[in-house]
Every structure is written in C-alpha cells, then in structure tokens.
Amino acid sequence: MPHLHHSCQEQAALFQPVIADIQDYSRGLFLLALEDLPEGFSFKAGQFVHIRVSSSDHPLLRRPISIQRVHQGRLELLIREVGVGTQLLHLSKPGDRLDVLGPLGTAFSPIQPGERVLMAGGGVGVAPLLAVIDQAAVGAAGDLCYGVSTASEIQELDPFQRKDCFFTFHFSTDDGSRGHQGFCTDVARLLAGKQVYNRIYTCGPWIMMQKVFEIACGAGLPVEASLEVQMGCGLGACLGCVYQSTDGEFIRSCIDGPVVDGYTVEWERA
Numbered sequence: 001m002p003h004l005h006h007s008c009q010e011q012a013a014l015f016q017p018v019i020a021d022i023q024d025y026s027r028g029l030f031l032l033a034l035e036d037l038p039e040g041f042s043f044k045a046g047q048f049v050h051i052r053v054s055s056s057d058h059p060l061l062r063r064p065i066s067i068q069r070v071h072q073g074r075l076e077l078l079i080r081e082v083g084v085g086t087q088l089l090h091l092s093k094p095g096d097r098l099d100v101l102g103p104l105g106t107a108f109s110p111i112q113p114g115e116r117v118l119m120a121g122g123g124v125g126v127a128p129l130l131a132v133i134d135q136a137a138v139g140a141a142g143d144l145c146y147g148v149s150t151a152s153e154i155q156e157l158d159p160f161q162r163k164d165c166f167f168t169f170h171f172s173t174d175d176g177s178r179g180h181q182g183f184c185t186d187v188a189r190l191l192a193g194k195q196v197y198n199r200i201y202t203c204g205p206w207i208m209m210q211k212v213f214e215i216a217c218g219a220g221l222p223v224e225a226s227l228e229v230q231m232g233c234g235l236g237a238c239l240g241c242v243y244q245s246t247d248g249e250f251i252r253s254c255i256d257g258p259v260v261d262g263y264t265v266e267w268e269r270a
C-alpha cells in the first residue's frame, strides 16, 4: 500500500483573503481566485481549505473545498454551486473578503521522476488532481481521465500543460460534446489495462471512485482517493466526519483524510 502523506494541520492558518476574480463555467461551476494570502502560503495537492461562507451564524459550518492551485499569489478553487453555502460563495464579488482556514488534511503522494500515475476525476473532483500535476516532479508522467456532463464545464487547462512532464488529458462527457461519450471510468479502465502505472488517484462522486477502486483491484494497483465526506470543524475535534474503515478503525476524514488509501474504504456503504 502507498504511504500516504500525513496531515499537516500544524501548518494551517486562519486568514482573510480577498476575492480577486470569479470565472463562471456552465451548470453552477465557477473558479474562485483569492489573493492576500499569508506570507509563504503553500499546500500539498489533495489538501483543502475550510471556508466560512457567511458573516452571520447561518450557515454556521464552514465548507471544505480542495485547493486546485496557488499561482502568482492567488489561491484557486473550482466550485460547484449545490446548496446555500456554495451559492453564497458564488454570489460574492471581487473585493469581498472571506474567512478561510487551511490548508488542511492529507495529500496525494507526489509523483516522482520516472513514475506514471493514472488519475480519474469527475466534475469538481478534478481540482486536486490538477494540483497533483502542477506539483509533480520534473520527468513525472501520467494520464488524467477528466469526466464532466458537457464540454462547457471543462475549464482552461493551459496552466496545467507542463513541458517538463508527460501528462495526457482524456476527456469524457455525458453528451459526447468533447472526448469519449460516457464515463471517465470507461477510459480509465482501458488505460489501466496497459499495465504501465505505479498507482491510481481519484476524486469525484462516490460511485465513480468506487468504480476506480474496482479498476485498481483488477489491475493490482495501489489507489489513493480523496473522499468528500461532510465535515464540521475540519480540525479533528467534532467527530462529524468519522467513518469506519475496512479494518474497523474510526477515520476522521478531515485529518486522516480527505486523501486515503482506497483499500481502507468500505465502498459498498450507503
């Protein structure tokens, strides 16, 4: 099994960045860029920030969002509006300040020179996988299977096209408007059959990650998954994010995850 990176909560900061830009894609998807970060702010791909979405007490709980990139002093987040919290974020305006805690949680294992990793991301689940590519060592390689409903949900990927690494993007859309018509797991399954990978990473809807786990089992590969379990404090204190692993241990997704060894997850639950 891969050795997953331990949680780095001790480096987490509470800060109030300014919204620099909000870029809209279709179906409630948007890219939020924050600036005025703490000096030296950095993160490991897979980690998340916990955002207070309102200055009032409603909604009370922060919302966890994976970090896609920190570039030229801007922290970039890819968000889909699904409920009141993400709607409030979407309604924010450039110049507004947010209350942010992070970076929090565990990270994907970095891709080293000479390694090749297969990745499968669905919707906003692609964000931490793009972070993996952004942070991969020179000479690293991989394939990213990127699945969305329709082509207009695919963001600008030029910032993630690296000349010093060997990453290939494989798109899938439900409506066939770009790439393979169907699921990104269809493409991942074919690629995994080539037996050229060191391991698999995944983030997205539960059912998608469950399929990726089955693909990893079939190919005999380690798999790391970023779990979107609902959270409270984000700091290991409230136990609001606990689930039971296959070996009976109680896992706190916020500090023992969100990135976990896929073989420890009870995929059949719920």
Ligand SMILES: Cc1cc2nc3c(=O)[nH]c(=O)nc-3n(C[C@H](O)[C@H](O)[C@H](O)COP(=O)(O)OP(=O)(O)OC[C@H]3O[C@@H](n4cnc5c(N)ncnc54)[C@H](O)[C@@H]3O)c2cc1C
Pocket: 048, 059, 063, 064, 065, 066, 067, 077, 078, 079, 080, 081, 082, 083, 084, 085, 086, 087, 124, 125, 127, 227, 228, 229, 230, 231, 258
């Ligand atoms: C570690 C982590 C990283 C995440 N990264 C991203 C990201 O990069 N971009 C992004 O858009 N979203 C991400 N999410 C999911 C995001 O946190 C939720 O969509 C958000 O909290 C929903 O808040 P809301 O107030 O808009 O919706 P709510 O009103 O709270 O909920 C709307 C609906 O979504 C369901 N729901 C809410 N949160 C979750 C969840 N975590 N898992 C399953 N169902 C849920 C609710 O049951 C409800 O049906 C991440 C979650 C985690 C745990």
Ligand code: FES
Pocket: 231, 232, 233, 234, 235, 236, 237, 238, 239, 240, 241, 242, 252, 253, 254, 255
């Ligand atoms: S969210 Fe509070 S313990 Fe994980």
